[in-house]
Amino acid sequence: MNDRDLPLPLDDPLPTEPQVVSFLREHPEFLTRHPALLAEMRVPHLAGGTVSLIERQVEVLREQQRFLDQGYRELLQIARDNEDLKSRLHRLTLRLLRVRGLKSFLTALREGLADEGRAEISGLLVFARPTLGSGEAIRSFVGEEGPERAAFVELLSAGQPVCGTPEAAQGVALFGAEAREVRSAALVPLGCRHWTGVLGAGSRDPDRYPAGLGVEFLAQLGEVTSALLDPYLPGPRPRPRKRVVP
16 A cells, blocks of 8 residues: 555545546556446546436446345344354253253243243243153143143144244234233243253234244254153053963
């Protein structure tokens, strides 16, 4: 970089038009060395008010450049958002891996959804019974025949998370008394081996989990949650052996 390319100090006045004209005359190669500046300049064609073909082509190129710049900014923002989602899922997974015991796991899941998933209200339903030696009941585990399951048959069959306004029966089943406050929610199907369930993240903001929101992060969250919940749930019961009579 030579001296004439250095930016002016902030306290220096801007050059006047005659100074700019004089500079360009003394340095005719300036625009060649700075083609991006040429694309931003407007040089009208003074020929009876008509627009020359070259001027029109330049304008088209400018429009294309603006379109490309906007697309680049959008892609950059998407990349940043995806990186943020990946980091939040990683932190939530580590939080769940550090706990021991079913109750501690459920607490960590609820707090993790609030911190990393930005869920103001969360809920969990597991259509099975946990393998707890004490036989202690936990509200989230409603059994295979729990009546709450009827509200999620379509979700469980599709096996993909959905976002938007939950149905009334779904909201009550997942969020209980807080269902009336939920304006948008993400419903994530769970399952592993011989059990199924649903994880819900709700918000009072209708735009937090809008319909059509990308669900890749939620699908990965469902896989992690299912895998870590599975050890607390019973496997298939062994079939009784037939007695062979000699």
